[in-house]
Amino acid sequence: MAKKEITVEQKLRALYDLQLIDSRVDEIRNVRGExxxxxxxxxxxxxxxxxxxxxxxxxxxxxxxxxxxxxxxxxxxxxxxxxxxxxxxxxxxxxxxxxxxxxxxxxxxxxxxxxxxxxxxxxxxxxxxxxxxxxxxxxxxxxxxxxxxxxxxxxxxxxxxxxxxxxxxxxSDYQRDIEERLITAYHRIRKNVKNGLAVVPIERGASGGSFFTIPPQVQMEIATRKKIITDEHSGRILVDPELAREEKEKMQAIFAKL
The missing domain is CATH 1.10.287.1490 (Helix Hairpins)
Structure with a gap:
């Protein structure tokens, strides 16, 4: 069955939610460590x-x-x-x-x-x-x-x-709502970058966890949420700080009920 058509902003939110979920799983597994x-x-x-x-x-x-x-x-x-x-x-x-x-x-x-x-x-x-x-x-x-x-x-x-x-x-539920090519790209990036972070917000003018500054024009384009943009240095998918804050609050409420 074809996945329902959603806006770019919805895709970005779903991808960042998925990242927050997978990062929480990573944290749990890191607690177990070796x-x-x-x-x-x-x-x-x-x-x-x-x-x-x-x-x-x-x-x-x-x-x-x-x-x-x-x-x-x-x-x-x-x-x-x-x-x-x-x-x-x-x-x-x-x-x-x-x-x-x-x-x-x-x-x-x-x-x-x-x-x-x-x-x-x-x-x-x-x-x-x-x-x-x-x-x-x-x-x-x-x-x-x-x-x-x-x-x-x-x-x-x-x-x-x-x-x-x-x-x-x-x-798994969140992945079902995201188109296959984005899920494939997400997993590929997650595998290749440090800490498994494939989707990151802009922090102090740079992509999360990076020291490379993102040009103001690109930051503005990211903030419009009209296009999926990746960091040219790390390949990570970028989201604006406001979207990241909103999704973090939403997902923290969900995590608290698990």
Whole structure:
């Protein structure tokens, strides 16, 4: 459906109203600042630390299993040593005796090697338990910090979320009454200029937020509200101070009811 035909002055008022609404949304979001990202980063950090704890505990289980296997190997080696020792009592020649002696020697080496491995595994357990302790302390610290930041964010959201959603809906309503080419230009300018200000009033002979003076003739033309005029330096759409004052008062009354 085609948008109803409106005067240039009505277009300027609608554009400035839209700017005031979007600027209010920007203010609300600036109050939140980096908090949502901080909360997200802390959540990721806590998740990473807990994943590390899971890995460390899995490593401990593996080390315990390795120690158990080495102890079983020691018991098996001791049983074989005993068995070969008994067999040596019944050998028929030196060759058999020497062969059994080598087997006994091999099993003794197996025991020594297994005991060395058990010692190393126990040292790893001590090291990993220390890392687990430090990691748990860090998790506790990060979780406390996360809870604090979430509390801050929830408090801000509780104060501002309803207003923000109402403003976003109102912004959409206002955009429906403005022709598409102007909305496109508005969003393009808002994206490219500082503070998202696409529509600004003249202040002390210059466009709002700028130090470049606007010639008196152009200021007079802006005041007639017969033509949409942009600042040649910043590209912003310009409105006269009186129109800006009237629309600010009107929109402040609307904001107060949200």
């Amino acid at each position: 908090l949502p990202l901080e909360v997200e980063d802390l959540e990721d950090e806590v998740a990473g630390l807990n994943k590390r704890l899971d890995k460390l505990n899995t490593d401990l289980d593996t080390i315990d299993e390795n120690i158990k296997n080495k102890k079983n190997l020691i018991e098996e080696a001791k049983a074989l040593i005993k068995k070969y020792g008994e067999q040596q009592k019944n050998v028929r020649n030196n060759r058999e005796y020497n062969a059994l002696s080598k087997e006994i020697e091999f099993q003794e080496l197996e025991i020594q090697l297994s005991e060395k491995h058990i010692k190393e595994f126990k040292a790893q357990i001590v090291q990993k338990n220390e890392i687990i302790k430090q990691t748990k302390e860090k998790v506790t610290d990060r979780e406390a910090h996360l809870a604090h930041k979430k509390g801050e964010l929830d408090a801000i959201l509780a104060e501002t979320e309803k207003e923000e959603q109402a403003l976003i809906a109102k912004s």
